[in-house]
Amino acid sequence: MRQIILFWLFTSVLLVGANPVLHADTRPNIIFILTDDQSWDSVGFLDGQVHTPRLDSMARDGMYLSNFNVTTTVCSPSRYSFLTGRYAGRCEGDRFLREHPPGDQTQVENIGELESHRWNVAKILQANGYTTGFVGKSHVVRHDLIHKLGWSLDADPTDPVINEQMRANHRRWCEEVRKHGFDYADGVYAANLKELHCDALNVHNLDWTIDKAIQFLESPKDQPFFLCVSTTLHHGPAPWVNRFSLEADPRMTGEGFVPEGFDVLPRRDDVLGRNREAGFKDAAAYALWLDDGVGAILDKVSELGIEKDTMIVFVSDHGSYRHGKTTLHEYGMRVPMLCVWPGRIKPGSVYDGIVANIDFAPTVLDICGIKPPNDYLCDGISFKPVLLGSQEPLREVLFGEMGHSRCVKTKNWKYIAIRYPAEVQDKIDQGHKFDAFGDHPKLDLPYLTRNTHLGHYASQVNPHYFEADQLYDLDKDIEENSNVIENYPEITFWLKEELSKQLLQFEGRPFGEFTTGFQSFSGSENQTQ
Template sequence: MSNTRPNFIFIMADDLGYADLGCTGARAPVSPHLDRMAAQGLLFTHGYANSPVCSPTRFALITGRWQYRLRGAAEEPLTGRYRGDKIVGLPPQHPTLPSLLRDAGYRTALVGKWHLGYPPHFGPLKSGYQEFFGPLSGGVDYFQYTDSVGKRDLWDGETPAEDHGYLTDALSDRAVRFVEQARAGEPFLLSLHYTAPHWPWETREDHAESQRIGGRINHVDGGSLATYRRMIQQMDEGIGRVLAALEARGLADNTLVVFTSDNGGERFSDNWPFVGQKMDLLEGGIRVPLIARWPARIAPGGTSATPALTMDWCATLLDAAGVQPHAEYPLDGISLLPLLRDPAWNPQRPLYWRMLHRQQAALLEGCWKYLAMDGHEYLFDLGQDERERANLAQREPARLAAMRQRWQAWAAQMPPIPAEAQARLVFGDADIPRASH
């Protein structure tokens, strides 16, 4: 094993369903490169997103803390109407994964979606990234780069970017270039955050569809299963090119590459065997594909059933780099380095979620899951019932009450959802088409 500090590439898809990859059960051959990556590394069967919607998960990833600790994560999600907002976003003074690694000598870059607040008060270059290429908002048109309010949104640093063709390919191109230009002896963090397969549903062959919808990216009259699968395939092709660039530079052995999704899938996604989708704390909204490859440290062909949460990767990458978190901002996530060495390692910790939409709450303890939604309570044994069909609340009232109490005790430690955030939650302006509900 090399004694040099490892490089990191963290790849995040957008709205990818649990079973949308071949290695997680896809019904079509759309992900040969990611499937190969899983075979060469570790496949997590219990990867969880910090939230069933975009921005909160990204707050958790970049800070390594419960997203609920930050005001911006109460907004679900951060749409274009927050341009210029001074409050809703990631405060530049908050330590982040890229800022901590940057200060330790890492080169840091975000290629892809930011979605954590708008300039002039927020932005990736203010929160630890030295390079940025991508959209600041959530979903954008793949050819015109327009966001949910019709504003063009593709940036190279803090400068509006020119036409780069199909967005998924443009992000892959920039990520490959970053790897090819990596400096000898300077470790790097590359955050590659695709917008695929988030709507609008456009492949690189669908420029005419982009013209048809005319910037109405949250359209509900387009897309198909074939289009969706092709979007995944084209993202996978780009990831294959990034992995090939690592090999060509001789960097693959000591680079930890992680792939996951920001939340569960919607519309055309395959979340099998789970029910629910994006916006839900049912398993379909929070169980996501998760793969890690690091030839120097991870044995190939492994599978782990240990639950892992998005925010754990901040702690993991800092640990792998030998970088301490900021003392005034202790991490809520845990380092998964022991798990990367031993897929059976399991710290047996509780995982919590809170969601303003439908007044949801969830607690996972081992195989038991407490869920509150729409004023109803549920208790599921996921070891026997991953589809969350058998509500055991009446059969196990003591367990239900105890788990409810533990969730309430945890929630009491988090800042409450601000009243103005609750008032602003209007689904016509949310990061998901209305017809998906």
């Protein structure tokens, strides 16, 4: 597949022309499009069985980062890392610290949130004269408020009294988001659609999200801007079931019922029609719908005449394909990322080095010429040189964390370790049985995450889910079907040592033997990266 992609992109470069001349440094606008649960197979140019012409054109017009990773594979912690540049295990949010007081092993998952007392990329940009905007799914602020709503699941959003309650709830969420460095916040979903606690609103509404993004783009500004557009697609409720997406009432939104609807995207029946004309089934039309949303933003930037002043980034918060989500396997960590910036990023370019979500915030600051505050804690590395043409490796080793598991990944290898907190390990040693999802039989080992639904489905399709130590040869086994840890002791020792180095950066956060005097294996001289 990779050879096909490279040929396709190389041909596109020939059609577009030579490497563009770089303009003098300016402070560009940044549009950050963050999707949800989107794997590589839902993008056309990556051999996905979907119709995504605008995303395909972004790959031709800009750069595809083919080994872009998220360091945690569920929503909240991944989004936290994108916006802060920090590993999610460093979170100091109220909910996170209640669950994991200092000194405890962390179980990183959907409990991370932006802290009011720490820097994130929007706060820094705002402090340096940027106009900042947020539209769409948050899932990184005030987890304690998500369940405090005043209506029932079968509530009718068309009822004026109920609808005003819903609008008031939405205004509250917009205000909470603004507290974290955003001048503009609208079209906000607190978390997933089900957290609206209303069956009628448990449907995707990309029209609403894009309408709010267009309003921000069209608003007068005297300074450059940063806009985060975060979609609910492709998360559940299953968007490929069109009653939750293209066949749903387009007036049902995160702020309740909006009778006038929206006029920023093609009609939904038109999306279905074009998808059929392209030769795809209706169940794949959700990908074209999202593609239309991206296209609407690209078109608005062009209409405003700010293309050369604007870098547009498209990426997902994590994957979902096969055994990826809520694990540290490739189909969860590795996601499609595209960057377009006419005149600065070479059309049709590809970068194969390891890049991660923790690198996004420092890259934005670097591109915008902003020196981070002295008290800004950041784990990431700027990949600005990559965007401007460098093919040098950004890093050799990447750390990942998810629930009870941790990993280190190189270009060719990945080592995953599962270690339980002492009190959990004691129960395991005593033969305690752990709750499974629903009515399934109890388990000898607990799921990696508190969410038994996600733990169940990840473990069902992943034969290595519960194995304490796992090694994968990514060159030969990108799907990580074969745990080869018994075959490569030197590489295993080396990667264990690398994992120990990473974990020792998290002061007061134990993780088995890796943080308690781990034995060095640096004597192995012939290790292959």
